[in-house]
Amino acid sequence: MIDDVLDPASPAVPTAEQCVLGPLLRRRAAAAPTAPYALMPDGDLWTYARTLRETEETAAALQALGVVPGELVLSWLPNGPDALRAWYGVNLAGAVLVPLNIAYRGAILRQVIADSGAEVLICRPSLAARLEESDGAVGAVRTVVLLPGPEDAAQDVAALAGRLATRFRVETELRADRAEFAEPVPAPRPWDPQTVIYTSGTTGPSKGVVSSYAHLYSSCTAAFHGMAGPEDRYLLQLPLFHAGGTIGAYGMLVHGGSVTVVPAFTTAEFWPLIRRTGTTLCTLLGVMATYLLKQPPLPQDTAHPLRAAYVIPFTEGATEFSKRFGVPVRALFNMTEVSCPVLSAPDHHPGVPMHCGEPRPGIAARVVDDHDREVADGVAGELVLRADRPWSFLSGYLGRPAETAAVWRNGWFHTGDTFRRAPDGGLVFVDRKKDAIRRRGENISSFEVEAQAVAHPGVLEAAAVAVPGDEGEDEVLLVVADRDPAAPVAPAALLEFLRERLAHFMLPRYIRVLPELPKTPTGKPTKHTLRADGVVAGTWDREAAGIRIRREKIV
Template structure:
């Protein structure tokens, strides 16, 4: 740090000029389905991230960061500042109760609103700090109704993207769309497809894994550090495989469905854990929820949902089940419900579903043991 503060004239000269394809950083994946992987990121990859992540911003803006800088959510704001000559402010620990005061202290003008943060902020009563916020724009990941409501309450514009540490914002919506959960459409220079497990295109409207390639070189990762097996798996057949399942709507927009490894197979039906969580979190007593697959004695999977109550609320698993029956297909209704004080999270605020799967259903309420049978039309 002392060398940097002394000024460029005192730095050692480079052995050779840096090139766009030179590895500039190792970023890390979120680690929701297993150990994090180190992502090889070129200078062009990071520069592209800084250029395309935050449309409508300029050098007078200030990015607000409260996620780790070893992951692209935080690092994309640093890349933006380097590309545009802007600034960023860091909140070292996120707190829902002090969030709006922290924003005013840092004077951030835009941020990435991750995961359930929108739900937690929307549950707060309106405040002077919220009304007087310096924030004017939010990237919602995902674009939930709660997160959209927070932006409207605070007078912020909002949009959403699909992105990961390995890519450079391949999908992006316009500002203030009316459709929740959209990831948008491919930006210029990006080609996207949805494919099955054999890399064959899926029919229109069907769920498939998102695969990508770009017209410009070096704008996505070249692979994983010291992990040639994972690199070969991700880049097979000349496309980058995201590991995420999406579907495409009639207008061409892409919608996130689930991590491929987090999808649940029950009674011959594929279930999106993400869609289960959306419906569970609609219950007025539920603050957060995570759905995972657990082994079934009949083969395939059963659905376990882990729920965190809102402050002062209690959750009755049987009542929650009755609430869900009219909101989802019968095969998606969870068999197991476990009430927890909190969900295990990665440093990037994502739920560690591998931990929940490892804990299993042993301590959960079981509707089969309670004698409740879910049929196509009714609960008995």
Template sequence: MAELDPARVLPGLLRRRATELADRDYLIDVAQGRHTYSDFQRRVEEFTGLLRERGVGPGDRVAVLLPTCVDEQALWIACGWLRAVQVPINPAYRGAMLRHVLDDCDPRLVVTVADRADELDAAHVFVLELGQPLAHDPAVLDGLDDPKPWDTAAVIYTSGTTGPSKGVLTPWGQLVTGVDAFDDIGPGDVLYAPFAAFHLGGKVPLQIVAHWGGTFVFRDGFKTDRFWPDVRAHGCTRAWAFYAMANFLWQQPPRPDDRDNPLRSITGGPLLPDHAAFAERFGVRMRTNYGMTEAGWPIATGDLVVDHRSCGRARAGYELRIVDDFDTEVPPGRIGELVIRADRPWTMNTGYLGRPADTARAWRNGWFHTGDAFRRDEDGNYFLVDRVKDAVRRRSENISSFEVESMVTAHPEVLECAAIGVPSEDGEEEIKICVVPMPDSKLEAPALAEFLTATMPRFMVPRYIELLDELPKTPTSKVRKVDLKRDPFTAATWDRVSAR
């Protein structure tokens, strides 16, 4: 396979687009307005000058504690020109979580807004007034070489669903692979992806639409009631939505104008069990893939969706294996851990910042270990079973929490569900489900248990049920099961055995 073309690396590509497509919309922040390719490049140059004045240079890390906005993205590209590395931080982080990231990345500079500055070490902080012009030297990039595929684009902290976040060293080359991973996006498309800029899903759209000369529409956080108005207002032709987002859209009462929208496809994952009905209701194609911060997007369905549980097939450029605890490959149909390696250099993570032991453990035997349990069928379709640490071991059965959750959300009064393993008297685990009922639902745990007993295999029926107003989430809408496991037995936990 051919090596990555350095001309596709985002900062250099954007500088050329600012001349070729100067007046075309590049970024549309639904809250703060439109920015053409030339507008955005000017902002990048402003921030490049600012960072240079603050002494930022090659190898320095710049922590950015900002909402998802055009300035956050322009700061990212400016860091690239100086061979510095942006560390985007979730603005929801405070206290110990914020200190963990800052201590871990040891930034040369922190850029934030005024109402967050008092939480930081003032000696290393620049307080930014969002959107306000800065001194602009159009020659600030003169003499600077375009960033290369092997340069580090960002340190992106993992969601931390199972423990403290680790900083993933993400090379620019990994962003380039997003263009081919999302192969339904083409020239002139308008992509709507309301994902946070401190996550890979909020960064790769800039790469994809710049490649095709398209437009990226975003907002600072997904809002169910704004999804379709945003799509219609800005003529969005493609959209991304994780499972929880798609489920929230699906659960809204049907409207006569559901199909009256410009979207041609929605990509997200995992797919809803009712994905075909979703596609018909809204007049879109549904696609899915498997991706992670450390590995990009090695699996995708394209338009060939064989089963809502499948992530698709291996993409060109990646080798995939499913292995046991000793890294020995297991046959089709058997569950094991997915491990990955790429044909081309600089298309996957280069390690965890300051964590050589974690890096070596993840990359042992020359393969990146995803921590995800998968199985593969004879046709080469890959099925995500669970996070390895989330699978529940109950009475000698390995139970997928994802499959439990899918069956629980089949109840018409369940909006969301998270299944976890909790300690059992026999030394293994019991299943607990944390359930968010639909609005105005009168659902109670005993009635839900009766429904599940009639519809689930006996060994999968949860022993414990707890009804919640909401589930703890990461910024990418993944459930933080580590929070649910911290105190698994609360006063609100209903026990099916005790009740019986």
């Protein structure tokens, strides 16, 4: 174990040497220059010294573009070497990374880019092509840096760059002599922002969570305390545009370990990858554990180096996974805004589905009613949190002081999630209090789905709600009312309309067409009624119609 890591229970703010990218990476590279840090998808191995060099070359190039300390920089890249060096290079230059979900497109993409106010966008050419879907300005973006992937043909990149050059300054590389890098002034401090990660809105658009170095460090040390060290390798299969990915990558940097970088989880490749790369730690999100359990049993099921896994959410399948594959499992509750406040002991088998463990030392947790009064054990209420350590939760929502104040009302961070306290003192997840849908590890804003649905000329009004899916996760049910009853909306045509406007994971599986939506006396759709009704007779199901939605592969 590394002995310079601050105990997550300590109320002390970590030093810059402990948590800020530049000093931390330089210390690791000086202490163990040849030690592995990142095994890339193509098999290329980055040592700590190589990681520092890549980071300095990228930071020097960003400074040459005019990026200054405190500036927000957009990164729209899949997991891989470019995503990692862009993140670390931005931070080394003293700037703030804004990673974008690679599934974004249409109005949601434009809203997030505009909300960030960033002037520089680093992206894959295949993603940048989506910018051409809009004739107008793309937020404040002035410079687009195209970093081609292995499947991008040089002539196609050149053609795209030529078209984009009519609207933006376009660069096709992001690398400069590391000797040209200049230390940022002022130097980043632990409480300064290192990322702004966009998380789904509930009753409004997605909002940017401002995360400090101390916040990310607190998440990393909480997740890996007593668990990770220099000999460990974490499977980085969660995307770097989500907190789950950033905690894994930075957590191994903090603890002197390494990461196996892959673009995404694949069922068939999971165990061969674990064995081939010597990966010891991972996080299984959503239905990943379920998919692995559905594979035929093999004699070598327990022959692998994986020695611990977080399973989120902690369903009954987690224990089955542990027994079959011989892997101790842990539960964890986290949000982009907080720092792994609730987690379990190793080899967690509580006998209660959705049991997330207990509040970790240094975290105060209460389960409260709508007026912030604590409820009795066993009674469901909203989980509210606060931490002993300053700067260990979000610094706020970017440009949204009212929403920041609302989530922090009465001095407690309101998670918007409903829990009950178990007899053993642990916390059991019950439901989402907020009007959000969670599918395949992604939060989906019903507001954003509805906004695109009503853009269809035949839709008068819309309501999106969560209904149970086949794998224990949410599916999206979209209920719409016809604008003209004489020309009813065809569900398949509506889905096709939405495919050009929504990320793949936001597309509804079910569509129900009504003459009018049920409403409250104040005219708001009664979503609780639609949720309770669920998938009734006559509801269109895209799966039954033979329509399969697949994630677009970006490498």
